[in-house]
């Protein structure tokens with residue numbers, strides 16, 4: 354059968370499956386099953402014992418290795434003494450915000466209970482990670498890597514690497530997450546982290562083994578709470594190949610700035626004399642500089658790592674220029690065989706421009722963080738459930754303004770309404786002196802441009818309307834703006850958040866309700882039959 358015919362067959366079959374089951378998984382595609390036991394356990398990431406969150410006894414948690422369109426079934430048993438939820442950074446959950454695992458899409462899993470997530474890696478490739486989404490649990494662990502590789506026969510724009518390593522980098526506090534939470538709840542800030550971990554380990558406690566002459570893929574995600582990081586490997590170049598599901602133009606870098614929540618894939622060739630080399634992740638734009646160290650170890654290594662650590666770049670401009678150098682490979686395939694560049698995002702007119710300005714207001718005597726003056730407070734019932742079951746009085750669509758308001762900060766369960774299939778532009782305006790990092794669930798967006806100062810209509814002439822990458826997390830430099838465009842082709846209730854975890858916890862987030870009046874299974878799956886109940890439901 355030709356591709357088009359095959360596609361329409363697949364479509365017919367999936368519509369058939371939907372009509373029959375209203376199901377959130379596709380019976381045509383392979384299944385992968387996971388059973389995860391969430392417990393507390395003692396970990397020593399910086400030498401002192403801490404109560405960490407383990408998944409099947411592991412910190413970080415086990416990887417999810419998948420192929421485009423795989424159905425993923427994860428039965429999560431919560432054996433913590435408090436409620437728990439996992440979310441999937443970058444997994445689009447098409448038609449399925451039911452499985453997003455954010456506090457406003459799902460009821461938390463009560464202590465001693467389980468919940469089975471069911472979702473599909475629909476039309477996605479790339480490198481992502483999962484994390485616990487409530488109570489600052491992320492400060493105690495519970496995160497792990499997610500890989501989605503291309504289906505067989507879909508061309509990948511580089512030869513298969515000899516190995517594929519997940520590298521989770523992130524800052525870390527020695528203080529346990531309950532104390533950190535109390536600090537934030539009382540209106541104080543967290544202060545400087547205590548170190549930087551690589552795959553949950555202290556400096557010098559991990560290594561990645563390579564065979565001389567071979568090329569390896571490293572998938573690096575910043576899973577930390579507060580710090581932008583610079584990543585580099587002594588004596589080795591990194592060829593950038595993928596950013597959050599986009600195959601990139603394969604530029605070579607000595608080091609990469611990876612902001613909170615971001616993921617990058619690089620190829621590294623073991624082309625140096627056989628010894629160990631430092632692999633470094635160090636904090637950017639902050640003092641003191643904290644450094645995580647691991648090793649790239651040649652299997653025939655003759656010598657331990659030596660010499661000074663490879664130097665970090667300095668300054669914002671270096672980082673901004675690097676960000677601008679990251680481009681989409683227009684001729685490479687993404688998750689589908691057709692080239693990425695066949696989607697001409699720059700030719701589509703936008704129907705709406707949303708401007709989001711971050712701020713750090715004091716509200717009722719406490720430090721909060723806000724966007725367009727609104728500091729998010731959780732509802733008593735997940736928004737997605739309230740919306741579906743038509744429970745009124747939980748939230749108001751339109752309670753999140755489209756433009757900065759110059760008034761003082763206020764608390765609100767903020768929901769912005771948007772039309773299914775609208776093509777919108779979002780400008781993040783950062784008038785503060787720290788780097789911001791923003792993530793949108795349910796989508797991948799085009800990063801059109803970023804620059805210093807205030808965004809104005811004239812900034813549009815700086816946009817890359819041709820070959821920027823499509824990704825799910827973007828940085829905004831201090832006193833700068835970043836503009837994105839996003840096709841709202843995924844119905845649901847989607848979290849838009851700061852990836853700085855204290856800011857997110859203290860209100861710098863809101864939900865985007867992408868709505869279709871049609872109410873068809875083709876646009877959104879029905880509520881899962883195992884959905885947990887909480888708040889005003891049940």
Ligand SMILES: *[C@@H]1O[C@H](CO)[C@@H](O)[C@H](O)[C@H]1NC(C)=O
Pocket residue numbers: 390391392430432
């Ligand atoms: C989870 O781990 C705890 C502690 O090791 C154990 O008591 C419990 O039986 C495990 N639960 C499951 C479902 O494996």
Ligand SMILES: *[C@@H]1O[C@H](CO)[C@@H](O)[C@H](O)[C@H]1NC(C)=O
Pocket residue numbers: 404529530531532
């Ligand atoms: C956090 O630390 C405090 C004080 O040391 C302790 O009382 C509490 O049990 C710890 N909580 C967790 C969840 O680790």
Ligand SMILES: *[C@@H]1O[C@H](CO)[C@@H](O)[C@H](O)[C@H]1NC(C)=O
Pocket residue numbers: 428467468469470883884885
């Ligand atoms: C809990 O696990 C059981 C056994 O696998 C499963 O049948 C049940 O659906 C799960 N509960 C939820 C709420 O997903």
Ligand SMILES: *[C@@H]1O[C@H](CO)[C@@H](O)[C@H](O)[C@H]1NC(C)=O
Pocket residue numbers: 508509510511601602603604682683684685686
């Ligand atoms: C882009 O992808 C094509 C197709 O796979 C590949 O041949 C080419 O080398 C890539 N170009 C760059 C600049 O990375």
Ligand SMILES: *[C@@H]1O[C@H](CO)[C@@H](O)[C@H](O)[C@H]1NC(C)=O
Pocket residue numbers: 556557646658
């Ligand atoms: C890591 O190892 C290097 C030398 O191999 C050493 O200079 C450094 O002090 C070590 N750091 C820690 C925290 O052990």
Ligand SMILES: *[C@@H]1O[C@H](CO)[C@@H](O)[C@H](O)[C@H]1NC(C)=O
Pocket residue numbers: 700701702
């Ligand atoms: C986009 O807008 C421009 C100017 O308003 C108009 O000329 C053009 O036809 C529109 N393009 C599409 C594809 O609608």
